Amino acid sequence: MYIEIDSLTKIIGGQKVLQDINLQLKKGVIYGIKGKNGSGKTMLLRSICGLIKPTEGTVKIDGKLLGKDLTFPHSVGVLIENPGFIVNLSGYDNLKMLADIKGEIGKTEIEEVMEQVGLNRNDFRKKYKTYSLGMKQKLGIAAAVMEHPDLILLDEPTNALDEESVNRVIALLKKEKERGALIIIASHDLEELNYLSDTILVMEEGRIKSQHEEESD
Numbered sequence: 001m002y003i004e005i006d007s008l009t010k011i012i013g014g015q016k017v018l019q020d021i022n023l024q025l026k027k028g029v030i031y032g033i034k035g036k037n038g039s040g041k042t043m044l045l046r047s048i049c050g051l052i053k054p055t056e057g058t059v060k061i062d063g064k065l066l067g068k069d070l071t072f073p074h075s076v077g078v079l080i081e082n083p084g085f086i087v088n089l090s091g092y093d094n095l096k097m098l099a100d101i102k103g104e105i106g107k108t109e110i111e112e113v114m115e116q117v118g119l120n121r122n123d124f125r126k127k128y129k130t131y132s133l134g135m136k137q138k139l140g141i142a143a144a145v146m147e148h149p150d151l152i153l154l155d156e157p158t159n160a161l162d163e164e165s166v167n168r169v170i171a172l173l174k175k176e177k178e179r180g181a182l183i184i185i186a187s188h189d190l191e192e193l194n195y196l197s198d199t200i201l202v203m204e205e206g207r208i209k210s211q212h213e214e215e216s217d
Contacts, residue, residue, distance in 0.1 A: 001027045001075075001150040001182045003048065007057035010043055010206075017043045019206040021057070025184070027150065030177050032197030033186040040206040041186035042080060045153045048184065049078050061151075076151040077144035083136070087129035091119060091139050094128055095146060104147050113146040114139075116172050118165040133160040141169055145176055152176060152183045158192060170196055 008021035018040050025031060035041045046052045047059055050072040059066040061073045085094045095110045114124060117138040123131075131139065137160050144152055152173070158166045173196065177183055187193050193200055202210045 001073075002062055003151075003182065004060040004063075005048070005057070006060070008044075008047060008054050008059060009056040010047065010052060011055040017206050018047065018054075021208055023201070023208070025182055027182045028177060028180050029198045030173065030183040030185065030196060032193030032200045033184065033203055034188070034190050034193055034200055035186070035203035036188060039203040041203055042155050043206070044203070045078075045080055045155055045184065045186055049073060049076055049080075049151075049153055051080075073151050075147075075149040076153065077147065077149040078153045079140045079144045079157055080153065080155045083140035083143060085128045085136075085139065085143075088127055090125045090127055091131065091135070092124040094139065095143055098143055099146065102147065110146060113142045113172075116168060117142045118161075118168045134162065134165065137161055138165065138169075141172075145172060148176065148179060148181070150181060152181050154184070155186045156188070157185060158187070158189070166192075 003025040005021050005023040008018055009016060010018040021044065033041045033044065043052065047054060050066050050070070053067050061070055064070050089097070091114065092110060099105050099110060111124065119135060119138050123135060141154065141157055144154060157169060161169065173183055185193065185196065199211065199213050201208050
């Protein structure tokens, strides 16, 4: 997968929430987006996955224009803000309902990814409404990665996670990177992004202020 963002600008309520974004993003790379609340991180993720349309500029996925040739990227997993799970279903049943849409994975794969993010067997059948904030976050990450999409977009993925769970998520994302996924992670935590990302983009007031490569392990 290859993403080209050209002169992307988004105006909401007369305010430029994204300003003249130009990026080229390629598969097999983890990109970290660092910025304070309101810097434009989440809006950029929403633009890349087709949830909002640019006021100006374009987003192309493998040469196809998002919003014209494509409504959404053809293979994408997303965790942006609060995941929309059904509160009276179990964690497992929520993931199964999502997986049944495409029919690409089954019980074994769903249970495996739940364990990988740190949900144990007892958690599988608990109703989502009984989940703690950390458990909800883990389920959201599991939903985003379980079908091994080409593009993975995660907004503050380690919020409410303990250190062990953060390490689990990092290991999982590195496996997805090795498989060839293009991964974009938005976070206010520079230390975490330094550890996880190959390239870090710093956003301020809707603009990309800097971009630098991290040293590989």
